[in-house]
Amino acid sequence: MKLNNKGKIIAAAVIIVFIAGFIIVKKPFSVKKGPQMEEIFPEIRDISIVISATGVVQPMNRLEIKPPIAGRIEKVLVREGDVVSKGKVLALMSSSERAALLDAARAQGEDNVKKWEEIYKPISVIAPINGTVIVRGSEPGQTVGSGDAVFVLSDRLVIKTSVDETDVGKVKVGQKAVITLDAYSDTEIPGSVYHISYESSVMNNVSIYETFVKPDKVPDFFRSGMTANVNIIRAESKGALSLPVNAVKIKDGVSFVMIKSGDKPKRKEVVTGIDDGTYVEIKSGITQNEAVLAVKSGYTANNDNARSAGTSPFMPKRPGARR
Known part of the structure; x- marks a missing residue:
């Protein structure tokens, strides 16, 4: 049976309404959402930049x-x-x-x-x-x-470890270090670097330098041959005002944070210090009582790894981040 003109018009109208409704319903889901933001406050904490190495307990002089x-x-x-x-x-x-x-x-x-x-x-x-x-x-x-x-x-038990050539220039005699043993992983032992070899050796096609760390006080449980983990402290800041690294941005060499000002975020410049890859020291620009906007914890954006980390891949990185 053939449709008359009136029937054709009604069918066309139904199709148009269906398509329009489909577009209206689908459109909100096709909009790309930006990162979810939250307000956070700066916190006081100790921040340190370290060079990590694995070593072994051995005598300083074995006679x-x-x-x-x-x-x-x-x-x-x-x-x-x-x-x-x-x-x-x-x-x-x-x-x-x-x-x-x-x-x-x-x-x-x-x-x-x-x-x-x-x-x-x-x-x-x-x-x-x-x-x-x-x-x-x-x-x-x-x-x-x-x-x-x-x-x-x-005469004394020390830690013999190895530092590769890319890091050895950052290690100095006298630098503080924190030692832990695999057998006593919950105990941190303070120490310091006392000797760096002048001649390198090759391990896995990498030039390394033997570095010796001595504990400030040798614990009774130290035994020659124990495996040790050493964090050599390059820089540290005690009681520093700090923010997560994803809360601080850099543009044209200037560090800044975003703070809430009415309906729109407002940029505020800050002076930063060291950062350990997780937190960055804030030397000036904001106080502990000022709320800062940061990407909400746990947020991830599809196909945008750089934004999920809170930084732009085209922005320069802050100097001094942990290796």
């Missing part, structure tokens, strides 16, 4: 003590972990001749043994430095040669 002659250990006077002074007797030993003589005297009675012990004195093994006994390598009755290490002393 093996060997007997002056071959013979037999008669008595050991120290244990591992004992702190000894220079000149302290660590053990008494007999030369091979004295040991043979005493063994023969024992067959003749205890009085004969005491007689020869008075005539033929034992040899002392003496500590040549102040330090800690980290290895007790012999026991009474053990035969040792002149090349055997009967004790190992350490």
Whole structure:
């Protein structure tokens, strides 16, 4: 059945209304929404820029003590972990001749043994430095040669770590550091850099420099060979007024924040200090009581990673951010 003119007009009108309604309904969902903003207040916190490295606990100076002659250990006077002074007797030993003589005297009675012990004195093994006994390598009755290490002393336990060539220029002797051990990860140990090697070595095709960090005070639980994590502090600001890095923008080399002023945000310049990649120090420009607009925490925009991070990929980065 063919439609008359009136029917055609009605059908066309229905189609037009349907299309218009579809466009009206769809249009709000096609509008690209901007980032959601929230008001935040500056906070007081400590900010630091660090160079992180992994290392191992080892003696600063590791000294093996060997007997002056071959013979037999008669008595050991120290244990591992004992702190000894220079000149302290660590053990008494007999030369091979004295040991043979005493063994023969024992067959003749205890009085004969005491007689020869008075005539033929034992040899002392003496500590040549102040330090800690980290290895007790012999026991009474053990035969040792002149090349055997009967004790190992350490004057101090330190952290040996490696810094690659891109960071070594930022590390200076005397810089503060924070040490944690894998075995005691909840304990932070303050220390400082005391030596940086002058010669590099290559690891995984990267030139590295051995860097030594010493604790301000060596804890009792330190043991040679433990794995350590070291944060060398390049810069720090205690009790700094701070904002999240995504709240501070840079344009033409000038740092600024956005504050609420009526219905529209208002730009306000600030002077920044160091930042650790999460928070940035605010030296001047705003106070702790001024609210600042920042991208809402957890906001992400499709196909716009730079905006989800709160920064523009075309804006310069602030100097001093953590590596």
